[in-house]
Amino acid sequence: MNSMRIRLFTILLATTSAVWLFAAVWIYASTQAEVERVLDARLMEAARMVSSLISDHRVDAAAAVGVATDKPLPAPFEKASGNYSRQLSCQIWSLEGSLVSRSESAPETSLADHTSGFKETEIDGQRWRVYAVVNPALGVRVLVGDSLEIRERLIGDVMKGLLLPGIIILPVLALLIWLSVGRGLAPLTRIAVGLSGRSATELHPIDDRAAPGEIRPVLHALNSLFGRVAEARERERSFTAYAAHELKTPLAGLKTQAQIALRTDDPKVQRDALSRISTSVDRTSRMVRQLIDLAAVDSAVSAPVDDAVDLHSLLSEIASDLEPLLTAGEVRVARAWGEHDPTAVMVKADRTLVQLALRNVMENAIQHSPRGSEVSCKVFRSGDDAVVVITDQGHGISAAEEARVTERFFRGAHPAGHGSGLGLSIVRMALDRLGGDMAFEKTAEGFVVRMRFPHDRPVPDAGPGRQAAAGENL
Known part of the structure; x- marks a missing residue:
């Protein structure tokens, strides 16, 4: 039964019928x-x-006793007819057992053989309810009987008077319930008609001011969904435009440098062009990887996580993966733990999201570090949470830039030569999905990025609205 109208109609009709039957x-x-x-x-x-x-x-x-044998008794007994006349029958019997007198509707046989009180008897197939009383002064016993058949017919007639109108009215009641349910569901029908007439681009909220109170939560949910879809569409447009622009620049540079290398015979010019091509390829490759990472974070679903992630081990793996970048920039990574640290810090979280957050922060730190400098990594427990601190010797982020640094494609005042502006946006989104947070700080040791990971917390559902907030607030 998929129809709400039929369901409500059936419930109301069944309930009304049940109440009527009980009554x-x-x-x-x-x-x-x-x-x-x-x-x-x-x-x-x-x-x-x-x-x-x-x-x-x-x-x-x-x-009457003395002449009982001389005078004729009343007419023979007749069973009760369809009406309620002669319902009561009376007999007067002497205490010796002879019939003194009886009413016209009473049988000749004694209605009952008891001396006092009530008793039910059956005479010639008819049941009687008889009350007896003895008059000792006159030596007689008075019996007054009531036909039980007439009693039952009386009760049956009362019930017929109640049920017959109900049976006649029931179809009318069903029609009224059907019309009432349809009228009650009319607001839903109007909303459905309005939504079916919308195009895919019409995402403006539904006006719920005139809607019934029971429908408003549904409308609020729909309006919230429309808002999130509109935000997602806008971010998709912006993302596509920015990605196209950012990919167009290195591709144009690749083509230019390739043309230079083809048109010159000077080995020095050719080497310089090939070096620029290599740099452009690295930049494009990193941007494509970050775009893939961004899509992975966007599509991450909320699900229970059973795997424990060793942050020490994961950071070591990331440092090994970034070895070419470290070598190219002549930067080294200093870890505040040994190769086999017995006090490993574990978190129960999505390993992919944790890895994306740590990798992008460390990669940013390496790219913004001066040649010959050091990037330090510390991991420690703070209450029930795990904290990762990565410090570099670069320019850092100014206070004015902190509000925008996690926006997509924002590079800041001191961008790295091949940065894409996506790294910290990915970090913020991954931490939001993990239920953690990130903070920046300038200290005497350098620029510090502090990330907090909950020890054991379900991954929150990050809808489009939450993802938008990740790109707008620090």
């Missing part, structure tokens, strides 16, 4: 009990009234 059962039970109580009280009152009339000599029971 009918309750009314039947209460009506039956109340009718029996009232009719029993009537039986008792009728029997006592007849006994009182006899005692007051309004009915000459003694004479």
